[in-house]
Amino acid sequence: xxxxxxxxxxxxxxxxxxxxxxxxxxxxxHEAMARVKRRLEALRVDALAVIAGDHVEAxxxxxxxxxxxxxxxxxxxxxxPYRYRLPIxxxxxxxxxxxxxxxxxxxxxxxxxxLDYAFYVPLHFVMPEPARPIVPLHVNVYLPxxxxxARCHAWGRALGEILGARPERVALIASxxxxxxxxxxxxxxPEFDYDRGLLEVLADGRGRELAxxxxxxxxxxGNIELRTWITLLGAVGDVRADVYCYEPSWHHGNAVVEWPLxxxxxxxx
Amino acid sequence: xxxxxxxxFPPSSAYALNRCLxxxxxDQKFAERFLADPKAAAAxxxxxxxxxxxxxxxxxxxxxxxxxHPYLVFMAGLRLRMxxxxxxxxxx
Numbered sequence: 001x002x003x004x005x006x007x008x009x010x011x012x013x014x015x016x017x018x019x020x021x022x023x024x025x026x027x028x029x030h031e032a033m034a035r036v037k038r039r040l041e042a043l044r045v046d047a048l049a050v051i052a053g054d055h056v057e058a059x060x061x062x063x064x065x066x067x068x069x070x071x072x073x074x075x076x077x078x079x080x081p082y083r084y085r086l087p088i089x090x091x092x093x094x095x096x097x098x099x100x101x102x103x104x105x106x107x108x109x110x111x112x113x114x115l116d117y118a119f120y121v122p123l124h125f126v127m128p129e130p131a132r133p134i135v136p137l138h139v140n141v142y143l144p145x146x147x148x149x150a151r152c153h154a155w156g157r158a159l160g161e162i163l164g165a166r167p168e169r170v171a172l173i174a175s176x177x178x179x180x181x182x183x184x185x186x187x188x189x190p191e192f193d194y195d196r197g198l199l200e201v202l203a204d205g206r207g208r209e210l211a212x213x214x215x216x217x218x219x220x221x222g223n224i225e226l227r228t229w230i231t232l233l234g235a236v237g238d239v240r241a242d243v244y245c246y247e248p249s250w251h252h253g254n255a256v257v258e259w260p261l262x263x264x265x266x267x268x269x
Numbered sequence: 270x271x272x273x274x275x276x277x278f279p280p281s282s283a284y285a286l287n288r289c290l291x292x293x294x295x296d297q298k299f300a301e302r303f304l305a306d307p308k309a310a311a312a313x314x315x316x317x318x319x320x321x322x323x324x325x326x327x328x329x330x331x332x333x334x335x336x337x338h339p340y341l342v343f344m345a346g347l348r349l350r351m352x353x354x355x356x357x358x359x360x361x
Contacts, residue, residue: 016351017359030361056341060291061279078297080351081360114295124361142340144278183329183339184275219274 002163004043004171005236005259006036007229010052010121011180011252016080025247025254032245032256033125036173039258040128046168047089048127048134049096049159050119051228052175053141058113065108066147067155068138069097072111075136079117086115086123089133092168096135099162105155108138122175139231141176141224146215152227153211156234163235174232176225178246178253187251191221195246195253198226202241202257207233222253236261276339283336289314289324290337293345300345300352 013021014029040048057077059065071093076085097109119136137159140146147155163170178198179190201209210230218224236259244256279287289311292299303310311321323331327349329342351358 012347015361017361018350019357023359026361055344056291056338057295061284061287080348081355142276142338144274144276181275181339183333183341183343185330186275187343216274219276222275224276 001166001169002160002172002235003045003169003261004040005232005239005261006039006126006171007174007177007232007255007257008033008036008122008126009177009252009254009256010118010175011254012079012117012121013249013252014254015082015117015121015124020250022249025249028245029247029254029256030125033122035244036126036256036258037128040126040171043171044169045128045132045171047092047132047170048123048173049092049137049163049170050123050134050173050175051137051139051231052116052118053225053228054116054138055118056142057116058110058138059140059143061143064140064143065138066140066151067105068108068110068113069093069100070113070115070136070138071097071109075113075115077115077117077120079120082120082124084115084120087133089135089168092166092170093135095166096137096159096162100155100158103158105158118175122173126173137231139227141227146224146227148215149213149218149227149230150211152231153208153234156231158234159231160235160237172232172235174228176228177223178226178255179222180252181222186222190248190251190253191223192248192253194221194223195248195255199241199243199246199255199257203243205238205240207236207241208238232259279338280336285315286320286324286332286335286337287341289316290341290345294341294348297352300348304349304353
């Protein structure tokens with residue numbers, strides 16, 4: 001069953017802070033992520049299904065999957081001095097890939113692809129104790145043509161149904177976002193107002209509206225990674241988002257969000 | 270996706286260049302060779318003289334204009350910096 005849903009920023013400056021980054025801001029994002037960790041512990045999750053866009057790490061131009069599922073025993077990767085190796089919840093991962101394909105989603109699966117930092121950075125901060133196995137789910141965000149928001153939403157809906165029918169208590173975590181333009185002349189001018197507008201829509205329980213965005217719009221707004229959130233939104237439906245933080249740095253809209261499942265948002269406020 | 274997009278379809282004419290940027294980002298031994306001798310390391314990927322020169326000075330605009338993926342340029346630069354100046358970073 002699906003017991004939790006979160007979105008967590010993964011910008012590498014949260015893990016390795018250069019002096020260009022406001023330390024107090026970074027620590028505020030860390031605090032929001034620590035809150036996710038406490039929630040995951042309280043929710044007694046058995047596994048974390050992490051939706052992230054591989055940053056041309058596992059998948060270079062030799063093979064560019066739109067959607068992929070890691071189904072091995074474990075997965076590993078590196079980021080600078082960080083060396084990580086995480087167990088995969090194999091039974092859950094196999095159910096996702098088998099039932100996903102059965103439902104018409106032509107998923108790539110891998111038993112040994114490298115795990116990008118887009119998966120690792122949120123887990124570095126939110127992994128509950130003791131650690132839980134994960135199911136890494138890749139959505140192509142960086143190598144055009146990417147899957148459409150509508151397709152991501154449809155995949156998320158199927159994913160939610162597949163996870164919902166499982167005996168394990170699963171939390172979904174969408175990694176990435178919000179507005180940022182790495183490697184372009186827009187790097188220092190993200191679309192923070194656009195982000196705030198999106199967060200209002202999400203807090204209002206109208207997440208399905210994001211499925212109607214175009215890929216062109218996402219690119220223009222520095223929100224190509226929002227595909228991971230839109231996938232999650234397919235699974236959580238019209239639940240109102242609880243925004244833990246929105247911290248705009250000089251180059252990145254850092255957000256941490258929960259969609260509280262099984263409780264009315266008012267009760268949580 | 271229009272040509273005005275920030276992230277465009279990577280042209281095959283820039284494949285070797287993108288392959289080299291990918292190696293800088295994801296292959297630490299290659300990045301170390303590049304720091305020691307940028308032109309010799311770039312030559313391993315068969316880059317042209319112009320591409321090697323642009324890469325040597327990390328000329329983002331020129332690299333992107335010839336089809337380099339902007340994210341790869343960005344992360345290759347960050348990874349080289351992480352290697353060259355590890356003391357300037359705070360690790361969490």
